[in-house]
Amino acid sequence: MAMTIALIGYGEVGRILAEDLRARGESVVAFDLKLAGDAGAAMREHASKQGIALAASHADAVRGADLVVSAVTASQAVPVAQACAAGLEQGAFFLDFNSASPGAKIGAAKIVNAVGARYVEGAVMTSVPPYRIKVPLLLGGPDAAALEPVLNALGFAARVASEKLGVASATKMCRSVMIKGLEAMVIESFTTARAYGVEDAVLASLKETFPGIDWEKQASYFFQRVIEHGRRRSEEVREVAETVREAGLTPWSAAGTAERQAWVADLADAGLFGTKGTKAFARSADWRTEADRILDHVKKTP
Template sequence: MSSRPTIGILSPGDMGHAIGARLQKHGLRVLTNLTGRSSRSVALAAKAGIIDVADDRTLVQEADIVLSILVPAEATACAERIATALQAAPTRLLFADCNAIAPHTVQSMQSIITTAGADFVDVGIIGGPPRADNAGPRLYVSGPQAEQFAILKEYGLDIRVLGPAIGQSSGLKMCYASLTKGLTALATEALTASKALGLSDALTTELQSSQPILYRMFQGGVPAMPPKAYRWVGEMEEIAHTFADLGLPPQMLEGAAAIYRFVEQTELGREIPEARQRGQNLEEVTDILSAALDAKPTEE
């Protein structure tokens, strides 16, 4: 690997394009393959200065490190796609799986990639996308080649080497997100229920009095969530798998996935972050979600 590596990003969505922009700003050449991606991804890639190449084969031939940053449900298919490209154009690139997936899922992906001849690291991203005014997320990395990935510390990313085992970084991400996004799901359900019961003002007053720190978290976290709900469904399901693999009950996280699936299907869930028009505060979110409950068909 060169001292100034070329980076591939799959795919330049909310997090991917922002990480690509940070690397590009720090002097790295950043590539992607936009075949089949949405017009929004195309626009985000252009905004970030990410270069669109013709196909996956070109990507793996030119990139030294490929970061896979997708919705969890697409992660394995992406690894299989890149493995096919690697078999057609052998190269010793480093494939970094940065998706919110269970340790056993990332371990199966390691087998796919290493069988195709590339190296593999497990990366867990904690925190929001890098912006001009922030340091960006922490990228926890584990696996035998973790130090190779850690070179990106020199190019504007906060990289933290966690250990030598594939699955450690994903496991940390699963435990962390079970608390943060799991709590957001629970708050969304409880506050929507209070609205539907006509008890929203009473619950808000009590939370402001007895749980002010939590309430401030809900004020920020719940309104920010709806455009991301479609991504968080799969993440909650992966956390449920992680806990079940350990012998822990998965039902709480399966319930969180169900809440995010419900939000995804509402008018709030259909908006994109750059074009938000509704649900700008906690009261408006619960108003819209409780109305969506009223609109659901009842069983005979």
């Protein structure tokens, strides 16, 4: 059955989903707050090449859509649900792809369900680019079981985690305490080790303790991803911290991770790692290059 699909958020994830859905012949319309002006030039060019219709607003994008996929930054999960509500069709599925806390997902669900659409939380369980549309995806909520076969027929790799809202996102958030925290710790540890000239000794020790990890390769990957996506990651980890708070704990680790990710994002915005939007941006083959840039910056900063 042919579907009309609305993508809210046309960043890296939105564009990947758009490409894969269009490759299957699906009708796709998209909206992103950055579409207007110079900042959205790359988005508009991509949409034109892929045959994606661009809407003028959230409500316009979702009007007439059978499936809405919200793929924005973590802090925008609830505001996007509010912005889309006026245009949602009765019975339309609203898949919340965002890395938000269980509380935020439950809040977004109330907004969507109140206008007669069907909210389903989605928890993306690893980085999207290597898997593209087939990235492992956990679904949650009363309508998750109904949406699962629809998504998988479109090429997704989705499975129901729970009929209870919040379970899928809690799984994602608890994983992110570790994964995003490890990214931040590697950047902090390896850059500090570089400053003291002990990086080889640290790497050798880590290899002995965790022989299954190629720390050189992993470090370069972590540096690259945080430099490119630290802003989005920091927002996600703030949602992770909120998840920890909702469980009654103080999020010391998650809060620190969010600060480190945001700090690297600030350096990237300032051009420390090259010009954003170019192929060379954050593409160093060696994490040491990026660590040295950070150390040079720190030395010059009063």
